[in-house]
Amino acid sequence: MKLHQSRTLFDKIWEAHVVERKAGFPDLFYIDRHFIHEVTSPQAFDGLKKRGVPVADVNRTIATCDHNVPTLNQHLPIQELLSRFQVEKLRENCKEFGIELYDLGHENQGIVHVIGPENGFTLPGTTIVCGDSHTSTHGALGTIAFGIGTSQVEQVLATQCLLLDKAKTMKIEINGILSKGVLSKDIILYIISQISASGGTGYFVEYCGSAIRSLSMEARMTICNMSIEMGARGGMIAPDQVTFDYIEGRPFAPKGEDWDKALAYWKTLPTDEGAEYDAEFVFDAAKIEPWITYGTNPGMGMGISHNIPKMAAGASDKDMVKALAYMALDAEQTLEGKKIDYVFIGSCTNSRIEDLRLVADFVKGKTKAENVNVWIVPGSNKVLVKAKAEGLDKVFESAGFQLRQPGCSACLGMNEDKVPAGKYCVSTSNRNFEGRQGPGARTFLASPLTAAIAAITGEITDVRKYL
Amino acid sequence: MKINTINSTAVPVRIDHIDTDQIIPARFLKATTREGFGDNLFRDWRYDKNNQPIDGFVLNDSTYSGEILVAGKNFGCGSSREHAAWAIADYGFKVVISSFFADIFKGNALNNFILPIQVSDELLNEIFDKIEANPKIAIKVDLPNQTLEVVGTDLKTTFEIDHYKKTCLTNGYDDIDYIISQREAVKAFEGKREFAYL
Numbered sequence: 001m002k003l004h005q006s007r008t009l010f011d012k013i014w015e016a017h018v019v020e021r022k023a024g025f026p027d028l029f030y031i032d033r034h035f036i037h038e039v040t041s042p043q044a045f046d047g048l049k050k051r052g053v054p055v056a057d058v059n060r061t062i063a064t065c066d067h068n069v070p071t072l073n074q075h076l077p078i079q080e081l082l083s084r085f086q087v088e089k090l091r092e093n094c095k096e097f098g099i100e101l102y103d104l105g106h107e108n109q110g111i112v113h114v115i116g117p118e119n120g121f122t123l124p125g126t127t128i129v130c131g132d133s134h135t136s137t138h139g140a141l142g143t144i145a146f147g148i149g150t151s152q153v154e155q156v157l158a159t160q161c162l163l164l165d166k167a168k169t170m171k172i173e174i175n176g177i178l179s180k181g182v183l184s185k186d187i188i189l190y191i192i193s194q195i196s197a198s199g200g201t202g203y204f205v206e207y208c209g210s211a212i213r214s215l216s217m218e219a220r221m222t223i224c225n226m227s228i229e230m231g232a233r234g235g236m237i238a239p240d241q242v243t244f245d246y247i248e249g250r251p252f253a254p255k256g257e258d259w260d261k262a263l264a265y266w267k268t269l270p271t272d273e274g275a276e277y278d279a280e281f282v283f284d285a286a287k288i289e290p291w292i293t294y295g296t297n298p299g300m301g302m303g304i305s306h307n308i309p310k311m312a313a314g315a316s317d318k319d320m321v322k323a324l325a326y327m328a329l330d331a332e333q334t335l336e337g338k339k340i341d342y343v344f345i346g347s348c349t350n351s352r353i354e355d356l357r358l359v360a361d362f363v364k365g366k367t368k369a370e371n372v373n374v375w376i377v378p379g380s381n382k383v384l385v386k387a388k389a390e391g392l393d394k395v396f397e398s399a400g401f402q403l404r405q406p407g408c409s410a411c412l413g414m415n416e417d418k419v420p421a422g423k424y425c426v427s428t429s430n431r432n433f434e435g436r437q438g439p440g441a442r443t444f445l446a447s448p449l450t451a452a453i454a455a456i457t458g459e460i461t462d463v464r465k466y467l
Numbered sequence: 468m469k470i471n472t473i474n475s476t477a478v479p480v481r482i483d484h485i486d487t488d489q490i491i492p493a494r495f496l497k498a499t500t501r502e503g504f505g506d507n508l509f510r511d512w513r514y515d516k517n518n519q520p521i522d523g524f525v526l527n528d529s530t531y532s533g534e535i536l537v538a539g540k541n542f543g544c545g546s547s548r549e550h551a552a553w554a555i556a557d558y559g560f561k562v563v564i565s566s567f568f569a570d571i572f573k574g575n576a577l578n579n580f581i582l583p584i585q586v587s588d589e590l591l592n593e594i595f596d597k598i599e600a601n602p603k604i605a606i607k608v609d610l611p612n613q614t615l616e617v618v619g620t621d622l623k624t625t626f627e628i629d630h631y632k633k634t635c636l637t638n639g640y641d642d643i644d645y646i647i648s649q650r651e652a653v654k655a656f657e658g659k660r661e662f663a664y665l
Contacts, residue, residue: 019649019653019656020649020652020656024630028646028653030656030657040547040548043499043500046499051643053647068496068497085497086497123664131547133571147547148571148574149549149552149574149578150575151578152642155642159650163646165629197484198544198567198569201541201544201567231569233570262662297484314484315484319483412493412546414493414494421516435488435489435492436488439511
């Protein structure tokens with residue numbers, strides 16, 4: 001029986017941010033934190049200038065450059081002219097409108113979705129937007145966080161609000177214990193391959209269940225990060241002790257009495273018993289093995305020990321033929337043993353210190369295969385500093401891995417870090433679309449462990465055989 | 468800018484799950500204005516690595532032209548880049564017809580006075596068939612009455628659009644004008660909030 005007062009995590013936070021609700025209109029919805037970067041903001045600032053309006057609240061606006069910055073020699077001027085111009089434009093705009101910018105070289109610089117949680121900007125019960133679809137990452141801390149277009153960036157800059165229709169809610173429950181060698185990246189790739197690349201469209205997802213609860217904060221971020229890859233507006237996880245322990249003491253987290261008050265509120269956020277969702281899925285963690293994609297959307301994935309299927313969820317015969325032709329693969333072939341050319345460990349999905357530790361721990365004493373280029377791109381300067389302090393840089397160096405400077409890098413190839421046409425890359429990023437990592441590049445999405453073993457063997461390998 | 472009725476031939480891109488990286492690849496996102504993206508619309512399907520048009524891609528086929536783009540399901544998935552909507556508008560499309568749109572793209576389209584029209588999978592297939600059989604066939608879109616018809620055929624349907632967004636499109640309003648007019652309500656909301664960290 002439905003309890004009238006029962007509400008979901010999403011409902012509680014959404015309703016607390018509705019400024020005004022009128023029949024026939026979308027909700028006027030308040031935004032607590034707005035992250036901006038060089039690529040999706042310049043046209044928004046131009047809009048403000050044309051209208052002659054200031055930024056509504058600079059204290060709620062956090063700027064960094066990440067999308068097209070080089071990952072080598074960041075102390076030098078950016079070589080690529082258009083990238084340099086775009087970063088300079090961000091500097092000018094931040095200066096003109098009074099927004100603090102975490103520029104290249106700043107200790108807080110990094111991928112927006114890494115620096116938000118890391119610095120305590122991302123807090124439970126808040127609303128966060130950014131002109132980037134992977135803003136869903138922040139939902140791991142119990143926030144409503146989602147990507148927006150540049151017109152909306154302009155709206156938030158000008159008013160701190162958006163006009164939005166409330167999304168439907170979806171519950172995805174994963175119970176049980178994960179097998180050895182299976183990471184949170186495998187969980188989300190598995191979910192997307194079950195629900196399809198469009199199955200979450202129109203929904204806000206809440207991930208729950210014992211397998212989710214057992215994950216660290218950073219591992220949870222990987223899950224929420226890829227919510228958009230099934231079309232969902234965002235993903236979220238109810239805050240718990242793991243969340244609170246992660247946040248406490250971070251630079252922008254509340255302190256003292258404010259902390260106590262915030263904590264008491266955050267504890268009221270989890271979904272009430274009996275609350276209803278518009279859609280529900282339940283999965284068994286034991287069924288998840290290291291997962292890898294073979295096609296050109298993130299829903300085209302399979303367990304690494306399997307053969308490429310003839311059909312994928314939500315894909316037509318034509319889609320499969322087109323995808324496999326692009327990847328130069330055949331249905332029913334195995335991927336194990338497939339020679340690869342590049343390994344990319346980075347992106348807002350898997351570039352945090354735990355990812356780097358995991359990879360370093362696994363490759364210690366091993367050396368990369370000769371046929372492979374390996375790039376490790378940390379998510380932020382803080383991650384890089386920590387990695388060096390822990391000696392991970394030495395481990396990577398002796399393995400023949402290149403540890404670079406923070407940015408989005410080869411996830412979308414806006415900077416120099418591109419995978420050449422026809423080459424295969426095992427990537428810890430989030431999208432395997434045609435040309436995503438460079439024109440003609442062929443991407444296999446996988447976990448940091450699967451990427452690490454591929455770097456060592458030079459081919460797609462089931463990491464469980466080496467654990 | 469306003470949209471009311473559009474009567475035009477259409478360009479069929481019969482591919483499902485067209486993500487925004489295909490609509491406009493990331494390497495073309497470095498411009499700081501909204502103009503000029505149309506030249507790179509569907510860039511890597513349209514041109515080869517030597518910048519020569521690829522035969523067989525519909526935008527390179529002079530048989531097809533018009534202000535209406537018809538595309539397979541889950542159009543605009545992936546990245547939130549509004550550059551995808553700008554590229555479509557800059558190329559000259561005013562309407563996109565598909566059987567399913569990704570959320571962020573749909574919002575971006577509406578904010579740029581591009582009308583996304585969702586039809587059933589069956590109807591979409593029939594529309595594709597009609598255009599491919601006769602590339603000069605016109606499609607008439609009537610936003611005030613929310614109807615779409617393939618002219619001279621029995622293919623006709625109504626479509627859904629949010630009432631507020633329809634008002635914006637037909638009158639040329641944008642969201643910021645409206646939100647700014649609600650400034651007092653926003654101030655009152657901010658005044659009520661309890662937590663210092665917010």
